[in-house]
Amino acid sequence: MNKIIDPHLHFFSLQQGQYHWLKHNPPGWPNLDRIRQDHLPDALFSLSDFSLEGCVHIEAGFDNEQPRRELDWLAQLLPASRYKAVSYAQIDAPAAQFRRQLEALKHPSLVAIRDITEGQDATRLLTPQVADNLACLSENGLHFEAQFELNQHNVVTQLCNIARQVPNLRIMLNHSGLVGQADSWLENAALLAALPHCAIKFSGHELLATPLPLQDQLTRLLDLFGTERVMFASNHPVCLIRHDYLGVWHQYLALCQQDNALWHRLSYANAKNWYGFNGS
Template identity: 55%
Template structure:
């Protein structure tokens, strides 16, 4: 089966900084499986799932000079079609953010991610964020938001920004970290009302009490529809629970039990459209 993976990471711990992983690693199970080099060749040998293209999401290769990661990707991904989500501080002054984007001028660049989990989410309330998201849209890129959906002021802030940019794309990473015990339905409804908001079904391995995958997928499909949900591996972080191939097999089983006719859209078509892959 051909797939496009819209959220994975490759690591080269010698060439990149990765201070978050090398110096102060998260307290994740199987951290030693994650804290090593991860290169594309290892994912291209799957017997069941053919990686037709991928979206590489920044992984702290060098947050002082994010272009170094784009340079490195061009070396290690010469044949596999890919797009890059790079790092830039979304709350920077507009002139500074503009300079940061200028430094990232690369054909592979499709989006910016600036992780705003936990208390960091308050940075999305900065007055600069709206201008910077508008600038991204103007340049043919989009913003990938990574925060918890239970943070309703942030959800409302994003709704307000994108209400003024009806044609701009917003991508929500890791399904907004929805946990079983939380109240997230109003956040899901608000974000789904943004016409071009797309959400990734991924990141469950990082949660303390993840929802039943079938139930979560049903919620997302009910709110966003089959055209705005994307399956993503989060490789190599998925190694907390599963290998890359096991992750996609797990997704195939979840979709088969929930919405079997949607598999092609969730595993390929939606990512192809959002990240503008052409074949």
């Protein structure tokens, strides 16, 4: 059986969490009815074909006013050895406020924070306080889950400048940088790849109307980041826009073209190393 660690998924409990973005202002996604329901761990930890050894739960708007509630809820669902958690904090908040947010989030499962900055919202990453807040993350042993389009050159330049000032800062770029077929992104990807503590998750392609062909994109990312800083991820349950969970992982397995060593790195070993899972 193929062992995997999924470094980007979401569990939902619509009764216990708020999920305003999904319940009250839902995106116009295909198959929304399949996504807008409870999604809990048991279904994924009893798969055929793949053995889910661990996962990284990415904040899903359970309660953005009190994001610690999501961490406490996850701790009731999963044994500590099987998951890590990425929570929410406002990355462009004033520095003192950001430190208070992190203090309130202290939890054994916490490894990183994410604040989605896609589209015009990416300009928030250009504000001066972001450098202080990213340094604060690094001081606390946490990394930054960055989510913006790779064609945003000013944002990439800003993050690179900050990373050079904070050499231990770890950055994980979500969803392959949301690269579409018409985007100019390779130069910016190369800038991020030059940072030794920056990695990228190969996921989120269902979010784009015209994603770059997956084999082409994977080849280019491996050329830039190497085989130890790219990892496959599902984005479950949002992946249901196009594929069910098993379908996503079978698609990734096919991309490795029977290269077992590459598959092991991208589906298991890299996520294990970057997110600090124990075990072989």
